[in-house]
Amino acid sequence: MTVRLPIVVPFSPSIDEAQAPEVPFSALDTVWFQLTGTLCNIACQHCFISCGPKENRVPMMTEATVRSYLSEAAELGVRDYYFTGGEPLLHPQFWTLAESVLAVGPLTVLSNGILIDGANAERARTLFDAARYSFDLRISLDGMSAEENDPVRGRGTFEAITRGIAELARVGLSPTITVVEHRTGMGSEQSRSQFLQFVVELGLSRPRVKFMPLLRIGREAERTHGYDSALAWYSPGPVEEALAERLLCSSSRLVTEHGVMICPILLDAPGAQLAKTLRQSMTPIALRWDACRTCVVDGLSCRT
Amino acid sequence: MSDINRYAVFGGIYNNYLALTAVLDDAERRGAQETYCLGDLGGFGPHPDRVFSILQERGVMVMQGNYDHSIGNDLEDCGCGYSDPRDNHYAALSYAYTRAKTSARWRPYLRGLPSVLRRRWDQQRVLMAHGSPRKVNEFLWESSSSDRFLSRLLDEHEADILLVTHSGIPWQRQVERNRLVVNVGAIGRPANDGRTEVWYALVTVTGGRARAELIPVAYDHLRLASEMRAEGIPEEFAITIETGWWTTCLEILPAKERARGRY
Ligand code: SF4
Numbered sequence: 001m002t003v004r005l006p007i008v009v010p011f012s013p014s015i016d017e018a019q020a021p022e023v024p025f026s027a028l029d030t031v032w033f034q035l036t037g038t039l040c041n042i043a044c045q046h047c048f049i050s051c052g053p054k055e056n057r058v059p060m061m062t063e064a065t066v067r068s069y070l071s072e073a074a075e076l077g078v079r080d081y082y083f084t085g086g087e088p089l090l091h092p093q094f095w096t097l098a099e100s101v102l103a104v105g106p107l108t109v110l111s112n113g114i115l116i117d118g119a120n121a122e123r124a125r126t127l128f129d130a131a132r133y134s135f136d137l138r139i140s141l142d143g144m145s146a147e148e149n150d151p152v153r154g155r156g157t158f159e160a161i162t163r164g165i166a167e168l169a170r171v172g173l174s175p176t177i178t179v180v181e182h183r184t185g186m187g188s189e190q191s192r193s194q195f196l197q198f199v200v201e202l203g204l205s206r207p208r209v210k211f212m213p214l215l216r217i218g219r220e221a222e223r224t225h226g227y228d229s230a231l232a233w234y235s236p237g238p239v240e241e242a243l244a245e246r247l248l249c250s251s252s253r254l255v256t257e258h259g260v261m262i263c264p265i266l267l268d269a270p271g272a273q274l275a276k277t278l279r280q281s282m283t284p285i286a287l288r289w290d291a292c293r294t295c296v297v298d299g300l301s302c303r304t
Numbered sequence: 305m306s307d308i309n310r311y312a313v314f315g316g317i318y319n320n321y322l323a324l325t326a327v328l329d330d331a332e333r334r335g336a337q338e339t340y341c342l343g344d345l346g347g348f349g350p351h352p353d354r355v356f357s358i359l360q361e362r363g364v365m366v367m368q369g370n371y372d373h374s375i376g377n378d379l380e381d382c383g384c385g386y387s388d389p390r391d392n393h394y395a396a397l398s399y400a401y402t403r404a405k406t407s408a409r410w411r412p413y414l415r416g417l418p419s420v421l422r423r424r425w426d427q428q429r430v431l432m433a434h435g436s437p438r439k440v441n442e443f444l445w446e447s448s449s450s451d452r453f454l455s456r457l458l459d460e461h462e463a464d465i466l467l468v469t470h471s472g473i474p475w476q477r478q479v480e481r482n483r484l485v486v487n488v489g490a491i492g493r494p495a496n497d498g499r500t501e502v503w504y505a506l507v508t509v510t511g512g513r514a515r516a517e518l519i520p521v522a523y524d525h526l527r528l529a530s531e532m533r534a535e536g537i538p539e540e541f542a543i544t545i546e547t548g549w550w551t552t553c554l555e556i557l558p559a560k561e562r563a564r565g566r567y
């Protein structure tokens with residue numbers, strides 16, 4: 001059976017500038033690298049940026065682009081860094097780039113874990129030990145069984161992901177496991193503690209599990225449904241300080257091969273492109289997209 | 305008297321009056337001329353009222369932490385800044401205990417503590433903050449604070465020496481232009497290193513240069529643990545006191561600090 005993937009359409013803001021809540025910019029604490037663009041080794045049904053093995057509409061970052069943003073970020077006093085994709089481990093210079101970032105600050109890598117074999121786990125461990133700063137891994141797994149995980153992430157992925165996690169456990173690393181609540185009830189207290197127990201059984205000595213609400217954009221909008229634009233979740237004017245602090249857009253930016261964007265969620269929103277440099281991108285943000293509701297109302301935070 | 309100046313700086317007492325006395329004795333023995341507490345007098349230790357008279361009698365200069373702000377204003381929450389449900393559960397238990405057992409007469413004192421302290425130590429601009437200079441409950445960990453980030457904080461807040469606490473694990477770093485950042489740790493609980501001692505900082509300034517020494521101090525931790533049990537404080541906290549390993553607040557630890565602990 002061939003899976004027909006929908007053509008990805010860039011989405012435009014759905015909320016009027018004048019009506020949109022505004023998030024002030026506090027400081028550039030975090031920089032996210034869209035390291036492999038939209039290239040991934042799998043194609044999850046709920047991927048909010050519709051990544052996949054042939055998906056190159058957002059290109060992989062060149063080593064030069066990564067380095068130039070890294071040095072600008074360091075000059076600006078950035079506190080920490082994230083690699084995301086797609087699957088960051090598909091980048092041919094992944095390990096040297098990770099090492100370069102770790103010379104400057106802490107790094108968290110978001111991965112699906114499938115490419116973590118014995119050799120890569122050893123490399124990760126070596127890097128973890130050598131770096132002054134924290135080198136953290138985050139592996140996405142969407143269920144405690146193949147029956148629960150594979151329908152969204154693809155056949156055989158449960159097996160492959162848990163094997164990757166076990167390799168990390170074997171070298172003494174404890175990645176954070178992120179779980180997308182793709183079915184109702186997954187985020188309940190009972191399911192959280194079951195999941196925690198489950199990752200302990202996978203061998204993680206310091207279990208960390210992070211549940212994340214669904215983003216109803218990209219492929220997920222096809223799997224289930226998109227946002228109901230008529231829902232009034234917002235009001236104009238600056239958001240409360242506590243909320244602003246929680247939102248990524250007040251203190252982080254996403255860098256891609258093509259320039260700086262507001263956040264990793266809005267990768268397919270041309271209106272979320274800010275500038276070529278980080279310095280020029282440190283501006284207040286009007287929350288003009290339906291997806292912002294997931295951050296504001298459902299409490300999504302992309303931080304670990 | 306020489307022109308060497310010594311300052312003892314500690315934070316995070318968490319009601320641990322036994323460690324407080326031991327630290328003050330140690331600082332005195334080492335010739336500290338002034339002593340500073342960076343806040344969080346309350347926490348999971350027993351008998352919250354006992355620390356106040358010690359601090360006053362021994363002339364400690366005290367600033368406000370998130371706990372002191374919350375207890376002082378009789379707030380519902382300690383404002384510790386945890387994000388994990390389990391961490392928050394334990395934080396709520398110890399906060400409820402301290403809130404119930406702190407006499408009302410100390411509330412104005414806690415409310416009135418300064419939220420930041422600035423000093424000049426031999427031309428060095430010293431800034432003392434609880435979590436970070438920009439936020440009372442921001443955690444500054446060694447492995448998650450880049451040099452450039454610390455430099456930015458020093459620039460923005462016009463300081464040459466920055467002293468903080470709140471996170472509970474001590475570390476220090478020299479950053480660009482000989483400036484110094486020290487997290488003095490906490491004296492209320494051990495530093496997740498399998499040792500039962502607690503840590504504080506002794507800052508020495510001589511000839512316009514500052515350096516810090518992080519000092520472990522032993523105290524009667526077994527007595528503290530048994531008093532905690534007698535007060536009905538959760539067992540997890542007593543275990544930390546007895547073993548030196550954290551059993552709660554684990555989710556806020558960066559990967560490196562987490563890997564060093566037992567849990
Ligand atoms: S959700 Fe993650 S692993 Fe799945 S296709 Fe998207 S980027 Fe790849």
Ligand code: SF4
Binds near residue numbers: 266
């Ligand atoms: S999606 Fe979230 S992080 Fe991005 S702009 Fe909207 S609220 Fe901010």
Ligand SMILES: [Fe+2]
Binds near residue numbers: 369371441469470
């Ligand atoms: Fe604190």
